[in-house]
Structure formats: C-alpha cells, structure tokens
Amino acid sequence: MMKGPNSYYISKYKLPLDEYFTFGLSVDCVIFGYQEGEIKVLLVQRSLEPFKDQWALIGDLVEPDQNLCDAANNVLERLTGLKNIYMKQFFAFGNVDRHPLDRVVTVGYFSLVNSLNYNPIASSWAKSAKWFNINDLPELAFDHCTILQKGIETLKNEVRHKPTGFELLPLKFTLLELQLLYEALLGCKFDKSNFRKKILEMNILKPLNETKENVSHRPAKLFKYDVERYKKLEEEGFSFQL
Amino acid sequence: MMKGPNSYYISKYKLPLDEYFTFGLSVDCVIFGYQEGEIKVLLVQRSLEPFKDQWALIGDLVEPDQNLCDAANNVLERLTGLKNIYMKQFFAFGNVDRHPLDRVVTVGYFSLVNSLNYNPIASSWAKSAKWFNINDLPELAFDHCTILQKGIETLKNEVRHKPTGFELLPLKFTLLELQLLYEALLGCKFDKSNFRKKILEMNILKPLNETKENVSHRPAKLFKYDVERYKKLEEEGFSFQL
DNA sequence: TCAAAAGTGTTCCGAATACACCCATGC
DNA sequence: GCATGGGTGTATTCGGAACACTTTTGA
Numbered sequence: 050m051m052k053g054p055n056s057y058y059i060s061k062y063k064l065p066l067d068e069y070f071t072f073g074l075s076v077d078c079v080i081f082g083y084q085e086g087e088i089k090v091l092l093v094q095r096s097l098e099p100f101k102d103q104w105a106l107i108g109d110l111v112e113p114d115q116n117l118c119d120a121a122n123n124v125l126e127r128l129t130g131l132k133n134i135y136m137k138q139f140f141a142f143g144n145v146d147r148h149p150l151d152r153v154v155t156v157g158y159f160s161l162v163n164s165l166n167y168n169p170i171a172s173s174w175a176k177s178a179k180w181f182n183i184n185d186l187p188e189l190a191f192d193h194c195t196i197l198q199k200g201i202e203t204l205k206n207e208v209r210h211k212p213t214g215f216e217l218l219p220l221k222f223t224l225l226e227l228q229l230l231y232e233a234l235l236g237c238k239f240d241k242s243n244f245r246k247k248i249l250e251m252n253i254l255k256p257l258n259e260t261k262e263n264v265s266h267r268p269a270k271l272f273k274y275d276v277e278r279y280k281k282l283e284e285e286g287f288s289f290q291l
Numbered sequence: 292m293m294k295g296p297n298s299y300y301i302s303k304y305k306l307p308l309d310e311y312f313t314f315g316l317s318v319d320c321v322i323f324g325y326q327e328g329e330i331k332v333l334l335v336q337r338s339l340e341p342f343k344d345q346w347a348l349i350g351d352l353v354e355p356d357q358n359l360c361d362a363a364n365n366v367l368e369r370l371t372g373l374k375n376i377y378m379k380q381f382f383a384f385g386n387v388d389r390h391p392l393d394r395v396v397t398v399g400y401f402s403l404v405n406s407l408n409y410n411p412i413a414s415s416w417a418k419s420a421k422w423f424n425i426n427d428l429p430e431l432a433f434d435h436c437t438i439l440q441k442g443i444e445t446l447k448n449e450v451r452h453k454p455t456g457f458e459l460l461p462l463k464f465t466l467l468e469l470q471l472l473y474e475a476l477l478g479c480k481f482d483k484s485n486f487r488k489k490i491l492e493m494n495i496l497k498p499l500n501e502t503k504e505n506v507s508h509r510p511a512k513l514f515k516y517d518v519e520r521y522k523k524l525e526e527e528g529f530s531f532q533l
Numbered sequence: 534t535c536a537a538a539a540g541t542g543t544t545c546c547g548a549a550t551a552c553a554c555c556c557a558t559g560c
Numbered sequence: 561g562c563a564t565g566g567g568t569g570t571a572t573t574c575g576g577a578a579c580a581c582t583t584t585t586g587a
Contacts, residue, residue, distance in 0.1 A: 143398065
C-alpha cells in the first residue's frame with residue numbers, strides 16, 4: 050500500500066509464532082461545501098491502485114508521530130490549502146475486510162468549508178478533485194460510500210443542535226442566505242418571518258452596518274456569526290435548536 | 292505490552308530506512324449501569340503495568356482478524372458474561388502520547404446494561420471490577436478520564452434524542468422507574484403527569500397485564516419497551532425527544 | 534384509617550405557525 | 561411603476577408546565 054511517493058506503510062501484528070500481520074491506520078475526510086443552494090462534498094479521483102480512477106474520499110495513512118486530528122487537518126490542507134477549518138471526527142471504521150489489500154482501520158472526519166473561496170488542488174495521489182452534490186454521488190472506492198453516508202448523517206444531526214452551519218457560509222451573510230442554507234441542510238422549508246425571529250432572538254448573530262450591494266432590489270443587511278457570544282450563552286445553559 | 296497470558300502485540304510502522312515503529316490498536320469500553328437511582332460505570336483495577344493497581348476502563352487490543360465492534364463486544368462479554376448488549380462506538384482517541392509505552396490508538400465504546408442481573412467477573416488482566424457512581428470516580432489510568440467523560444457526554448446526548456435509556460432498566464418496568472431513570476440521566480426533574488402523558492403518547496411502550504408485587508401501596512402497571520414499534524415510527528418520520 | 538405511591542384532569546402560558554402586509558431598490 | 565426580495569406585525573393554534581385531585585393497595 051503506497052503512502053506518498055517514497056514510503057511504505059507496513060504495520061505488523063506479531064503473532065505468538067513470530068508471524069507478522071500487516072495493519073494500517075488512516076484518516077478519511079468528508080469535506081462539505083455549499084454552492085448554489087446545495088450541499089456539496091469534495092471527492093478525488095484516485096491515481097493509484099487499488100480502485101485506480103475511481104472517485105473516493107480524500108484520506109491518508111497516519112504517521113507514527115502524528116495525532117489523529119493532525120493527520121486529518123493535514124489531509125485537508127494538502128488538498129485545499131485551507132488551515133484552521135472546522136473539523137470533527139465522526140466514526141472509526143474497522144471491519145476486517147474493508148480494504149482489499151490489508152487490514153486498514155480508518156477514522157472519518159468531516160469538515161465544513163466555504164467552497165466558493167478557492168479551487169481544490171490536485172496532488173500526487175489524486176488526478177483531480179471535484180465537488181459533488183450529496184444527492185447525486187458517483188460510485189465510490191472502498192467502503193467510502195458507507196463512510197460518506199455516516200458523515201452526512203452526523204452533519205445533519207449536528208447542524209440541528211449546534212450552530213455549525215455558519216462555517217459553510219461566507220463570513221458576512223444575509224438572513225435569507227442563512228435560511229436557504231438550513232433549508233438545504235435539513236431538507237425542509239422555513240417561514241421567513243419565523244426563521245428571522247428565532248435566529249435573531251438567540252443573540253448569536255452580530256449585525257453589521259453593511260448591506261449587500263449590486264442587487265436589483267432592496268439590499269439586505271449583513272450579519273456575522275458571533276462565536277464568543279454563543280460560547281458564553283452555552284455556558285449559561287442555552288442550547289441551540291432549529 | 293502484554294495481551295492476555297501468552298501473546299504479544301507488536302504492530303510496526305515501517306519507515307523508509309527499514310526502521311519499525313511500534314503501534315497498537317485497542318478498544319475501551321465504558322459500561323454503564325443503573326442502581327439505586329444512580330448512573331454507574333464499571334471499572335477494573337489493573338493487575339499489570341503500566342498503571343498497575345489503578346482503576347481503568349476495561350479494554351483490549353484488537354486482533355488482526357477481528358472487527359472493531361467484535362473486539363468491543365468480546366471485552367464486554369469476557370468481563371460480564373453478557374452477550375448481545377446495546378453497544379455504541381463514540382470516539383477514537385489517537386494522540387501520540389496517550390500511552391506511556393507505545394503509540395496506541397484506542398476506540399471508545401459504551402454499553403448499557405441492567406446492572407442488577409449479575410456480578411462482573413475478575414479476569415487475568417484485572418484484579419477486581421467495581422461499579423462507580425459517575426459523579427464520584429477514582430483517578431483513572433492512561434487518558435481514561437477523558438474517554439469516560441466523552442462517553443458520558445455522548446450517552447447524555449443520545450438519551451435525549453433516541454429511546455436508549457430503556458436498556459438500563461429491567462425488561463419490565465413501571466412508569467415511575469422510567470421517570471427516575473431519565474431524571475438521573477438528564478439531571479432534571481419531571482412532572483409525573485406530564486412525563487406519563489408524553490411517553491405514553493409516543494406509543495413505544497407496550498402495556499403488560501401485570502403489576503408490581505409485594506409493595507405496600509397501590510401496585511403499578513408494568514410496561515415493556517416496544518423496539519419494533521419504535522423502528523416503524525422512526526421510518527415514518529417520528530423522532531423521540533424528551 | 535392512614536401512608537404511600539398510582540394514576541387522571543384541567544387550567545394557563547408561551548412558543549411555534551401561518552399569513553398578511555409594507556419597504557427599498559434597480560430597471 | 562413594477563418586479564424582486566427585504567423586512568415586520570399579528571391572530572391562531574398547539575404543546576408543555578404547573579398543580580390539584582382521585583384511586584388503590586398494605587399495614
């Protein structure tokens with residue numbers, strides 16, 4: 050199993066009789082984005098066997114001196130150039146037969162990026178990277194379909210109870226943009242007036258003295274997500290719910 | 292690092308220059324119980340170095356041909372003799388320095404058992420096992436305190452949104468018993484009438500034609516949790532909430 | 534007949550819903 | 561002035577909280 054251009058990963062499990070078992074540990078990242086009112090996920094086309102040319106989640110083996118979460122952050126940074134992005138571990142996949150060549154246990158992470166800001170970088174282990182609508186996915190390598198579905202499920206669950214969704218929007222956004230995002234995430238419709246009332250009463254949005262420009266209608270006020278404020282409220286027992 | 296009485300676990304990560312890195316994968320189980328109106332957790336006293344004699348979560352290394360979840364189930368069965376118990380993976384702990392001797396990544400599982408039914412079994416790697424109140428815990432080996440806290444957090448979260456708590460009760464229970472369990476789990480009080488109304492309207496309890504016996508007051512009706520019914524309702528979009 | 538818990542009914546209040554309406558801007 | 565989305569106000573409904581009350585059993 051190749052790891053980068055010039056090193057092999059061969060973990061071994063020593064059995065009582067001096068036999069070794071090959072064994073690997075990796076991370077896989079489900080990178081979510083939001084474009085044109087739809088939730089997207091970033092996939093790469095594999096340039097190596099196994100599953101050469103098939104679409105897959107981006108991932109890599111964990112280095113001996115590397116924390117799990119650092120491995121995941123590195124993977125994201127190598128592909129997108131983005132640092133300090135929201136990232137969350139959601140599940141470890143450890144079935145014996147999930148990898149055709151070796152025993153590889155992989156830990157799934159998902160991250161949320163504002164996908165309009167940049168173009169993903171193709172790298173040595175990936176021919177190309179592309180955003181896919183989460184409702185229109187290609188066939189995936191390994192058990193990445195399972196991993197991705199679990200990631201989507203976790204995201205939808207998290208978004209309901211924590212103010213996570215903001216990470217998918219630009220820093221400054223309008224209330225309608227926020228509403229449309231949540232409608233895409235949760236697969237439902239909200240009443241405009243009620244949505245505004247609810248989110249504003251939470252006091253986790255900081256109104257900016259700016260408005261959207263170059264629109265052919267009344268320009269909307271821009272808001273910023275106020276993390277500090279949310280953290281303070283959370284300590285006081287407030288719980289986000291949408 | 293010893294694994295059982297007669298076998299060693301030595302996973303190795305092969306660096307480019309034929310050097311190997313020792314590397315382990317384990318599971319740790321947070322076993323929850325419920326006794327005398329309090330949530331308990333089962334801990335064992337280590338009989339081996341490192342952290343000899345200290346209290347710890349029960350766990351073990353994963354075998355080469357063993358699925359992660361099977362490893363967790365085996366650990367539980369070896370300690371308690373119980374099979375087919377509710378068990379859920381909650382997090383993978385992969386910091387480089389979490390184990391003093393080696394790089395060991397561990398995956399945390401929690402399970403819910405009706406702890407009145409049996410006594411835990413002391414085994415080769417554990418002097419003794421004991422139930423601890425989750426609000427009165429001893430110092431723990433490794434990073435088991437972190438793991439345990441994360442397990443508790445996950446349980447409390449899950450219990451709110453899924454009918455999980457029932458696993459902690461005997462098969463047949465009264466509504467008051469259920470209420471007291473949820474009060475212990477969530478750390479709050481419920482109004483008797485409202486609690487009953489809410490839980491009964493969910494239609495996930497099957498009333499039995501039996502009553503509690505040998506009580507010096509009006510005997511309470513017994514109920515059973517109806518998993519089938521819940522699964523059907525869940526498919527129709529129902530979501531448990533307490 | 535009394536204690537203790539089982540079990541029910543009713544009122545009240547606040548939050549969520551539905552919906553109607555006015556406002557600002559570009560073309 | 562009209563199309564488009566921004567933004568606000570209000571009546572109605574529904575579910576949860578609070579609390580009072582009746583019932584059944586053993587001692």
